[in-house]
Amino acid sequence: xxxxxxxxxxxxxxxxxxxxxxxxxxxxxxxxxxxxxxxxxxxxxxxxxxxxxxxxxxxxxxxxxxxxxxxxxxxxxxxxxxxxxxxxxxxxxxxxxxxxxxxxxxxxxxxxxxxxxxxxxxxxxxxxxxxxxxxxxxxxxxxxxxxxxxxxxxxxxxxxxxxxxxxxxxxxxxxxxxxxxxxxxxxxxxxxxxxxxxxxxxxxxxxxxxxxxxxxxxxxxxxxxxxxxxxxxxxxxxxxxxxxxxxxxxxxxxxxxxxxxxxxxxxxxxxxxxxxxxxxxxxxxxxxxxxxxxxxxxxxxxxxxxx
Numbered sequence: 001x002x003x004x005x006x007x008x009x010x011x012x013x014x015x016x017x018x019x020x021x022x023x024x025x026x027x028x029x030x031x032x033x034x035x036x037x038x039x040x041x042x043x044x045x046x047x048x049x050x051x052x053x054x055x056x057x058x059x060x061x062x063x064x065x066x067x068x069x070x071x072x073x074x075x076x077x078x079x080x081x082x083x084x085x086x087x088x089x090x091x092x093x094x095x096x097x098x099x100x101x102x103x104x105x106x107x108x109x110x111x112x113x114x115x116x117x118x119x120x121x122x123x124x125x126x127x128x129x130x131x132x133x134x135x136x137x138x139x140x141x142x143x144x145x146x147x148x149x150x151x152x153x154x155x156x157x158x159x160x161x162x163x164x165x166x167x168x169x170x171x172x173x174x175x176x177x178x179x180x181x182x183x184x185x186x187x188x189x190x191x192x193x194x195x196x197x198x199x200x201x202x203x204x205x206x207x208x209x210x211x212x213x214x215x216x217x218x219x220x221x222x223x224x225x226x227x228x229x230x231x232x233x234x235x236x237x238x239x240x241x242x243x244x245x246x247x248x249x250x251x252x253x254x255x256x257x258x259x260x261x262x263x264x265x266x267x268x269x270x271x272x273x274x275x276x277x278x279x280x281x282x283x284x285x286x287x288x289x290x291x292x293x294x295x296x297x298x299x300x301x302x303x304x305x306x307x
Contacts, residue, residue, distance in 0.1 A: 004044035007096055014105040015133025020044075025093035026109040026127040028053035028159060031137055033306040038136075038243055040160035040270040050262050051158040051272075054093045057111075057125050057143065060156025061217070061255060061280035062086040064188045066118060068283035070152050077118030084186040089158070091116050092125060106130040113146040122147030123292065125155075136305035144297040152283055153290045155300060156255070156276035161243045163235035167268050168209050168258060172238040175203040175231045175256055178220030181279055188281050193219055203256075206238055209271070214258045217279045221247070221254065229254070231273045241306070247275035248301040252288050275302040 007023030020030040020041075027048055030041040040052060048054050066077035066087035077087035097109040107129050113122035126142045145151050163171060179193040180201040196202035200212045204222075221229035228246040231254060235241045247254060257272035277300060278288040290298060 005047055006044050008099070009044055010099065010102055010107040010109075012103075012105050012107055012129065012131050014131035017131045017133065017136055019129060019131055019137060021107050021109070021129050023096050023099070023109075025095060026055050026097040026111070027093065028129065028137075028139075028157075031159075031304060033136070036164060037162055038304060038306045040162045040266065048093075049266060050259065051089060051093075052160055054089065054158045055127055055141065056089045056156040056158060056274075056276075057092050057141070057154075058119065058121075058123055058152070059090050059154045059283055060274065060276040060278065062088050062187045063283050064186070064281050068152075070283070071150065075118045075120070086186060086188070087118070090155075091119060097127070100126070105132070115147075121145070121149065121151035123151055123153060136303060138301065138303040140299055140301045142297060142299040143292060145292040145294050148294055150294070151292050153292050153298070154276070154278035154282050154288070156274050157302060158272060158274050159245070159304065160259070160270035160272045161233045161245060161304070162270040163233055163241040163243055165235050165240075168233075168271050169211065169268065170235075170237060171209055171271070172206045172234040173203050173209050173232070173271065174206045175218055175254060175273070176222040176229050177201075177204070177218030177254060178222070179218065181217040181219065183216065183280070187215075189217075189279060189285065193279075206232065206234070208237060209258065212258070213260045214256045214271075215260070217253050217255050217276070219253045219279070221252065223249075231256075233271055233273070244305045244307075245273045245275070246303050246305070250277055250298070250300045251275040251302060252277060253279050275300075
């Protein structure tokens with residue numbers, strides 16, 4: 001029996017929406033509406049390219065040198081971004097997750113709690129993906145501290161939104177963020193968050209992406225009456241296909257990435273809009289870092305809709 005690299009494939013559907021979630025990392029491999037891709041997907045026998053669709057836990061983005069101090073003890077994580085000397089995107093994205101429930105329109109997977117190098121804490125993490133015929137994709141990530149000591153925690157997800165254009169240059173982007181985070185050439189914050197006013201990173205009002213290169217963490221998110229922060233990618237200068245991502249309460253940051261360093265088959269073909277509970281290097285800086293006490297649980301929700 002041949003097993004694909006991403007393990008068991010869990011397919012769900014509702015109305016015009018279809019999705020595939022993988023055993024590997026509880027990742028979102030495919031999301032379509034009426035047969036057309038809503039996220040940039042990949043093959044079942046292919047590792048997620050450039051983090052596509054991956055769930056990031058117990059931290060999103062990067063930790064400088066893999067080093068941080070928590071509870072008075074210095075920890076050293078494996079440098080999973082060796083070219084830049086960082087620990088990146090958490091510990092669970094390359095693990096096999098256990099399916100707890102699989103229904104026609106929803107799947108729930110769980111990552112067992114156990115410690116790892118540089119992370120001597122026991123978090124149990126559950127990921128539920130659910131489709132609704134009208135509202136599209138709804139994702140809920142729950143972390144529960146099963147261990148005997150407090151644990152640092154953050155989470156994020158890495159979907160690449162697509163409106164099926166040859167390039168994102170002519171697409172209209174809206175991101176409801178008041179501030180951006182300056183970074184150094186290793187993707188580590190180099191200063192505090194600053195206003196987007198007068199910068200290339202101001203997408204509070206819809207505008208064409210043009211030649212703007214984005215790989216930035218944005219914060220100060222404006223929200224609707226339901227507490228959701230909405231980002232929109234629209235084809236044909238705002239007149240075409242629209243894909244929208246919402247981030248619920250607790251997701252304080254959106255990392256926006258136009259894929260400029262990627263290979264020619266993915267460079268500027270889609271826009272990653274990544275809901276994150278905390279910014280890069282949060283284990284070291286403690287900015288928006290969550291601390292889960294033994295027995296404590298927290299849930300964060302985000303989703304995608306297309307029209």
